[in-house]
């Protein structure tokens with residue numbers, strides 16, 4: 253018999269990274285969500301890391317980022333990316349159509365919802381379940397098991413999106429999606445270097461500097477570190493080397509960091525007084541890659557008055573949770589395996605088999 257379930261896949265379609273989780277195998281892929289397309293022929297030349305490496309180096313190649321702000325904006329390319337990754341990681345079951353569980357920002361617009369639905373079914377999905385990122389991340393971090401308190405607060409701070417959700421008794425009671433994340437910090441570093449040094453940096457160089465020396469001020473006892481970056485002198489067009497310190501980067505990113513903290517506050521502000529009271533006890537759990545920015549956790553703690561903590565696998569939290577949803581969805585699947593054109597949108601946490 254066909255093992256259809258063998259290809260069932262959980263996907264976190266991140267703006268920066270696509271992650272895939274397959275049952276019994278764990279997270280099988282973390283690929284940059286980019287494709288390289290030939291300018292002349294329109295053909296896709298590479299996906300993921302090889303595509304990113306071509307960026308800005310080959311004049312014949314344009315880089316396409318099909319996922320923006322957590323949703324497919326280039327549906328054909330998003331479909332191509334999903335189809336390619338599902339096939340690549342399920343070679344043995346080449347012809348089976350998978351059940352997909354995909355994470356989505358909690359504030360997904362109807363346009364983006366339809367785009368995602370279209371891309372997923374075109375990519376060959378047999379069934380589709382969409383899970384708001386805060387729910388997926390809460391499940392992935394184990395915040396929803398029966399041993400835990402009934403209320404959980406998750407702020408997923410990714411590349412393009414900060415998605416904050418308050419979950420009470422298994423349901424998403426309030427959420428807030430803001431279009432700010434790690435990419436905004438990278439752009440702020442590029443803008444600062446251009447303004448103060450008259451040098452243009454690539455966004456990936458700025459991101460590297462952020463990862464190496466970035467921290468949220470005030471630094472306190474945190475050591476000030478420095479890194480050397482290379483860019484292009486605006487006046488002469490020649491390559492130039494400049495030194496960036498933790499202080500420089502901290503100054504550059506202050507604006508978008510404040511927006512991220514505002515987003516977290518806005519997400520908490522929608523709670524009823526009863527739930528607000530519970531929040532003091534449970535605090536807020538930070539997930540997403542940008543949550544690891546040193547000092548961000550402390551700033552959120554100071555500004556919200558809640559205990560903020562960072563999970564272990566911040567980047568993988570959402571896809572791990574989507575994997576759990578897939579597991580529960582499988583156990584609830586009706587015996588007649590028919591294609592369902594309407595995706596299920598999960599707003600409550602399913603009962604898990606343990």
Ligand SMILES: Nc1ncnc2c1ncn2[C@@H]1O[C@H](COP(=O)(O)OP(=O)(O)OP(=O)(O)O)[C@@H](O)[C@H]1O
Nearest residue numbers: 266267268269410411412413434540541542544545
């Ligand atoms: N240690 C770190 N310190 C600071 N920033 C980090 C760190 N690790 C990753 N990041 C940043 O986190 C962002 C990527 O996070 P993540 O993988 O959660 O995004 P995504 O899921 O692809 O995007 P989104 O959820 O917004 O669609 C990038 O901007 C990256 O630079």
Ligand SMILES: [Mg+2]
Nearest residue numbers: 266267410540
């Ligand atoms: Mg994400």
